Amino acid sequence: MSQSRSTAEDVARRAGVAQSTVSRVFSNSSRISEATRQKVLQAARELAYRPNNFARSLVTKQSLLVGIVMERISTAFSPYVLEKLTLKLQESGYNVLLFNVSQALSADDLLPSALDYQVDALITTSSVVSPEMADVYAKFKTPLILFNRRINNQTVNTVSADDYHGGKMAAEAMIKAGVKRAAFISGPENTSTTQDRGQGFFEGWELQDFARPRQIVGDYSYQSGFDVACQLWDDDSTLDGIFAVSDLMAVGAIDALRHKLGLRVPEDVQVIGFDDIPGAARLAYQLTTIRIDVDLMVNKTVELLQRCLTDKTKEVEQIVTPVTYVERKSLVVKI
Amino acid sequence: MSQSRSTAEDVARRAGVAQSTVSRVFSNSSRISEATRQKVLQAARELAYRPNNFARSLVTKQSLLVGIVMERISTAFSPYVLEKLTLKLQESGYNVLLFNVSQALSADDLLPSALDYQVDALITTSSVVSPEMADVYAKFKTPLILFNRRINNQTVNTVSADDYHGGKMAAEAMIKAGVKRAAFISGPENTSTTQDRGQGFFEGWELQDFARPRQIVGDYSYQSGFDVACQLWDDDSTLDGIFAVSDLMAVGAIDALRHKLGLRVPEDVQVIGFDDIPGAARLAYQLTTIRIDVDLMVNKTVELLQRCLTDKTKEVEQIVTPVTYVERKSLVVKI
DNA sequence: AACGATTGTGCATGCGCATGCACGCCTCTA
DNA sequence: TAGAGGCGTGCATGCGCATGCACAATCGTT
Numbered sequence: 001m002s003q004s005r006s007t008a009e010d011v012a013r014r015a016g017v018a019q020s021t022v023s024r025v026f027s028n029s030s031r032i033s034e035a036t037r038q039k040v041l042q043a044a045r046e047l048a049y050r051p052n053n054f055a056r057s058l059v060t061k062q063s064l065l066v067g068i069v070m071e072r073i074s075t076a077f078s079p080y081v082l083e084k085l086t087l088k089l090q091e092s093g094y095n096v097l098l099f100n101v102s103q104a105l106s107a108d109d110l111l112p113s114a115l116d117y118q119v120d121a122l123i124t125t126s127s128v129v130s131p132e133m134a135d136v137y138a139k140f141k142t143p144l145i146l147f148n149r150r151i152n153n154q155t156v157n158t159v160s161a162d163d164y165h166g167g168k169m170a171a172e173a174m175i176k177a178g179v180k181r182a183a184f185i186s187g188p189e190n191t192s193t194t195q196d197r198g199q200g201f202f203e204g205w206e207l208q209d210f211a212r213p214r215q216i217v218g219d220y221s222y223q224s225g226f227d228v229a230c231q232l233w234d235d236d237s238t239l240d241g242i243f244a245v246s247d248l249m250a251v252g253a254i255d256a257l258r259h260k261l262g263l264r265v266p267e268d269v270q271v272i273g274f275d276d277i278p279g280a281a282r283l284a285y286q287l288t289t290i291r292i293d294v295d296l297m298v299n300k301t302v303e304l305l306q307r308c309l310t311d312k313t314k315e316v317e318q319i320v321t322p323v324t325y326v327e328r329k330s331l332v333v334k335i
Numbered sequence: 336m337s338q339s340r341s342t343a344e345d346v347a348r349r350a351g352v353a354q355s356t357v358s359r360v361f362s363n364s365s366r367i368s369e370a371t372r373q374k375v376l377q378a379a380r381e382l383a384y385r386p387n388n389f390a391r392s393l394v395t396k397q398s399l400l401v402g403i404v405m406e407r408i409s410t411a412f413s414p415y416v417l418e419k420l421t422l423k424l425q426e427s428g429y430n431v432l433l434f435n436v437s438q439a440l441s442a443d444d445l446l447p448s449a450l451d452y453q454v455d456a457l458i459t460t461s462s463v464v465s466p467e468m469a470d471v472y473a474k475f476k477t478p479l480i481l482f483n484r485r486i487n488n489q490t491v492n493t494v495s496a497d498d499y500h501g502g503k504m505a506a507e508a509m510i511k512a513g514v515k516r517a518a519f520i521s522g523p524e525n526t527s528t529t530q531d532r533g534q535g536f537f538e539g540w541e542l543q544d545f546a547r548p549r550q551i552v553g554d555y556s557y558q559s560g561f562d563v564a565c566q567l568w569d570d571d572s573t574l575d576g577i578f579a580v581s582d583l584m585a586v587g588a589i590d591a592l593r594h595k596l597g598l599r600v601p602e603d604v605q606v607i608g609f610d611d612i613p614g615a616a617r618l619a620y621q622l623t624t625i626r627i628d629v630d631l632m633v634n635k636t637v638e639l640l641q642r643c644l645t646d647k648t649k650e651v652e653q654i655v656t657p658v659t660y661v662e663r664k665s666l667v668v669k670i
Numbered sequence: 671a672a673c674g675a676t677t678g679t680g681c682a683t684g685c686g687c688a689t690g691c692a693c694g695c696c697t698c699t700a
Numbered sequence: 701t702a703g704a705g706g707c708g709t710g711c712a713t714g715c716g717c718a719t720g721c722a723c724a725a726t727c728g729t730t
Contacts, residue, residue, distance in 0.1 A: 005686095007685090008687065017709075019687080020687090020709080021708090023687060023689085024688085024708095026687095027687090027689095030708090031708060031709095033709090036709080048475075050447065050450055050451050051451060051687075052453065052687070053452050054389040054390075054392050054685095055389075055393055055686035055687040056686080057389050057687095058390055058686080058717090059686090059687055059689080059714080059715050060715090065452075068433075072418075073414055073417055073418040074417070074418040078414070079409035079417075080409045082408055082409070086433055086434075086435040087437055090434070090435060090439075090440060095433075095434070096433045097430060097432055098417075098430075098432070098433040099430070099431075100418060100421040100422050100425060100431075102425070104425075105425060116385050116386060116388045117430065118387065222613070222614070254619075255619050259618035259619065260618065278557070282557070283591075283595065284589075284594065284619050284620075340716095342716055343716065343717065352679075352680085355680065355681075355682095355718075355719075356678090358717060358718055358719085359679090359719090368679090387717070389717090390715070390718090391716080393687090393716080393717075393718095394684080394685050394716090394717055394718045395685090
């Protein structure tokens with residue numbers, strides 16, 4: 001901040017009006033004669049005046065700030081979510097305060113400090129948010145929305161994809177594609193996407209009385225997909241199918257299969273992912289996957305957010321968006 | 336914001352002290368006896384008190400907020416930059432206000448509104464920042480740092496890679512690799528990275544008295560790399576080398592060559608990129624590239640920022656970080 | 671035993687703005 | 701021509717906090 005910033009008071013003096021008049025011009029709330037409006041705007045221009053949002057928020061109790069708490073900002077399709085959310089929010093007149101979950105700073109550390117900045121609402125994609133945090137936000141009457149995440153034993157606003165059915169669809173597709181010995185590459189067990197997609201997946205197999213596929217844990221990154229695939233085939237080279245809980249891991253696995261293990265995809269091993277990230281469609285991969293509709297999720301999120309802000313007493317919503325099976329070349333269903 | 340948030344006043348009342356004492360405890364500035372400190376903290380805990388950063392900033396003239404203005408947040412290695420910057424900034428006690436440049440909102444629109452939020456400094460990776468904006472920031476005494484960008488005819492703080500030499504190195508590598516008929520896939524002409532990398536690249540060729548390679552304009556995206564490569568070979572199928580100004584476009588071009596045009600990389604066409612994004616090293620691509628040191632750039636940026644904040648009268652700095660040639664399989668130098 | 675130095679706390683004020691209230695002026699109607 | 705009813709503006713106040721100053725209590729010193 002600068003010590004030499006001009007204030008509404010300065011503008012008022014120069015325009016020969018009261019500070020309150022300047023304020024009225026800039027919050028264009030009430031009736032101001034065109035003449036004084038111009039006078040004020042002129043003076044403001046000359047002084048390069050800009051209203052101080054902090055002072056304004058202090059009075060109005062509205063920061064027009066939305067907090068976003070994310071982990072692994074650069075991974076998978078987090079960047080797309082962030083970009084679209086930010087865009088949407090800006091269009092709606094909000095600005096974004098971004099928090100990066102790291103080893104040092106957990107979501108539970110970050111959420112309170114968002115509160116210090118008076119965010120009007122908070123969206124998080126972090127996998128680990130304690131139920132207590134939800135309580136804190138409830139206490140502060142600040143809407144909290146979990147994006148692409150659930151949280152156990154707690155009613156919180158939630159926008160997610162239909163992970164359970166997506167998992168099920170993946171299992172069905174694999175079965176129809178003729179996969180006999182499948183492996184499931186998951187994320188950490190405490191993430192809701194892994195839980196839900198995995199549950200749907202396993203139930204899909206069991207429905208057909210097939211043996212439960214082996215599960216191996218990755219961390220959603222390309223490299224972990226690669227490594228875990230190597231490990232899998234090291235243990236059992238008769239596997240013929242992979243369901244990866246994220247496209248990025250699927251792609252890592254494909255590279256391992258093709259360029260490290262000397263296997264062909266889909267001839268030797270069929271692979272299906274989840275998310276449909278840009279990159280899944282690349283001709284180098286042509287990944288069959290379960291698509292989640294990020295645009296829709298973002299739109300629903302911002303709409304929900306606005307509803308929360310308009311009606312503070314609104315009850316919690318849990319929005320689930322549909323997923324679709326997208327068939328490309330890495331796994332194809334034989335009819 | 337909530338209407339029912341407890342204030343320092345509330346805490347003071349409950350602890351039986353003055354508001355100023357509460358303030359002193361939370362800004363742990365001056366001497367407070369251990370007894371009252373505990374009394375205050377206890378009361379604060381009971382009331383779930385958190386200091387209001389806006390009110391605080393209004394007095395201290397320090398928001399501890401840093402603005403980041405970005406375009407194409409999800410593209411290329413922007414996400415990595417954002418992630419690392421945010422992390423570093425958080426470690427240094429700052430929080431990040433994120434602005435997304437879009438068609439609707441240009442950097443020149445966004446920069447002033449960052450000022451409204453009293454950011455202590457601003458970092459932008461946006462390619463288009465008008466010199467006037469730099470003046471505005473100077474007037475408001477708010478440090479402005481361009482990341483990976485230059486700006487013409489203006490002295491602004493700048494942290495960038497040695498794009499010019501990188502371009503030159505790319506040319507040299509291509510020549511040594513035996514490329515005779517090269518093409519240059521650039522970004523939009525008004526971006527400084529395209530200008531500098533391109534200039535270095537062309538000068539590298541001219542040094543060897545080789546013909547000036549053809550230039551074609553992309554937009555830094557995977558798809559544009561793909562499309563532009565198709566177009567290139569459509570015009571002239573005798574080309575045998577590509578320098579793409581970004582890895583993402585290089586990768587798009589490789590996919591087009593291999594999977595659309597039926598060419599082999601590197602046997603038929605050699606490809607070199609720029610950036611060394613994660614993904615360049617994938618076995619599916621093994622992209623030879625010019626690496627920029629993002630970590631170093633981020634560190635330099637945050638250090639520069641702190642210097643600016645400490646010494647408001649400090650003069651502008653232009654920091655250039657070295658680049659390195661990373662050889663993988665898509666282009667290899669014959670000795 | 672008396673006095674200056676030190677430490678801990680309260681009081682008052684102001685940061686820059688929004689907003690309820692009062693008031694003066696003008697227009698319209700009867 | 702007088703009164704009613706807008707409309708436009710100024711005044712005063714408070715949002716939640718930090719901080720300079722004053723002052724009481726405690727300590728150490730001679």
